Amino acid sequence: MVEKTNTNPLGPGYENVPGKEMRFRDIFRDTLRAEMIRDENVFLMGEDISGGFDKKTKEPLDAWGGPFAATKGLVQEFGPKRIRDAPISEAAFTGAAVGAALTGLRPIVDLMYFDFVTVAYDQLLSNAAKSRYMFGGQTKVPMTLFARSGAGTGHAAQHSESFYSMLAHIPGLKVVVPSDPYSAKGLLAASIRDDDPVFLVNDKKLINLSGFVPDEDYTIELGKGRYLRNGNDITLVGMSYTSIVCKEAAEKLEADGISCEVIDMMSLSPFDEDILIESIKKTNNVVIVDEDTPRASMASEFAAVIADKGFDYLDSPIKRVTAPHSPVPYNRDLEKAFMPQPEDVVYSVKQVLGL
């Protein structure tokens, strides 16, 4: 029997699990679909999530099927009542989602690009995250939001942010960051079933990547990280796309005889302190890789926890590899330089290990 929570498709016990190679975008849509079938109170709101209407019949056309075609086909199956195309009013429909969640529904909001969070931020911070606490636990806000983050697609400064810490900083809000199709399925299902507001941030660079996805119904426990690779010399900590950057760096370093352990945090709030300390006990060295800007970032937060709870296990200073403290530039070369690359991680690892 395979554990259904927090399992790792790369780990032991998964050799014989039925499943298939799928693209991130396809499993994301299939999971939305499965959760909507599972619970009729689950519905989706956002701009162009079906996209377009026939002028005569008023029927949805599904011309866009959502940003990056994330929800393509769902409107045919569930109709415009549950796949609700919204005007460009992020504050209003995010706030309406909070209101709907307070009164018994389980809304999902597609905020398109992560940068648009700021338009809806007040509803997220002051209403979604605080209602339960300030009303003395009378109520709960079971809503899910998702949006696409990340540089690397030429979308420039206002469509490329990875401000994870802006969300993780909010008490009352949970934040998850899948890094492959497997974690997308498990984290999305867990987020939708969770009774608190959860924000799933989806790096654009993951959307067309493929990976193994078990057929079975499973969730990934919110707040847990996982090992993508075991090693002895140093721990590389990634989140979202930087987990892939860490894996690539680990492969390069293996050629130089350096054995890296790679952790994919998967959840940013709450997050898995134990896995960080467990790994550092073994490797005694750590590099944290984050595409977010460095001030008050998740990378800094992980470093602080490691310093607090793992200081005695460390042989070298905690190293962070992050974006610069700057907006995202348009030019392709500058944009590449903005994002942490595997070579940057390799360089930092060698520096940390004094090689």
Added chain:
Amino acid sequence: MTIPKTKLKWIYETMYRIRRFEETMLEQTFKGNAMGVTHPSDGQEAPPTGICAHLTNDDWIGSTHRGHGHCIAKGLDTSAMMAEIMGRSTGQCGGKGGSMHIADFSKGMLGANAIVGASIPLAVGAALTAKYKDNETNSIGVSFFGDGATSQGILHESMNLASVWKLPVIFACENNGYAEATPAWYAVSTEDIASRAEGYGMPGIVVDGMDVFEVYDAAGEAVKRARAGEGPTLIEMKTYRYHGHFHADDTKKYRTDEEEKLFHQKDPISNFEKRVISQKLMTKTELESIKSEIEKEMLVAVEFAMNSPMPDIKDLYKDVYVEYSNSIQGLR
């Protein structure tokens, strides 16, 4: 309003320049020479042209993701624009902004903006500066935005604020019927966006946004009001984008051929040509010579952009602040 001959020529030249810039820029995007997404505005030449015909470099405009037309109508250099879209150091913003973020502060262009609605209050702020300095007769703010942006709270707040403070602003709504694939009839709760004006105590005017003469007349009135210290005006211009929402968008999935044809018949450029020729305001030769000048200009723009160097990698760290005491190179 009768339009002086030089202005008439400027209007034709500007509309044709916008048309050809967008077509050329799309060609370059498909060749892979643009570094990101581009949002063409061909079909929508009349609104920026008819409005900016009344403005000078001391007036300010705010723009959108679909901003090339606004830039050109405000007098930006097409070579520097093309270079920006190609991410070059000679680009209007040094290659750091791209198609969705072209600005030229020397020309009164506050910048294209990729957050829907976000540039609207900037034009209000420019108008505030003008009023603050008792300079309304010389400097007003014009905010360009789409039908989709009227669903953002920021428009409503900005209109109220401009009205309460009687600021010299024009809210210039380019209603092209769609926000991405979403039709305005679905997402906007009123037939005429201009009707929003009433609730904010300002005039609201609907014009045919495919007819540059209509836009020119309505804008003339609004500009006069603004310069006279009488406050803001909302102008709704019903227009149409000929291409998709962005370069790779297929309009056939959500617009009918019938509708597209209808708007192509109202083409702002060919109808301008017919009108000025039949009214003997301009000759065919005059129009042709403007066209061939612009064809040359487009070749020059592409050549300039393609031959321009990329920015220095160190530019990544430049201009985050005017001055800053810590390192901003991040942690590497």
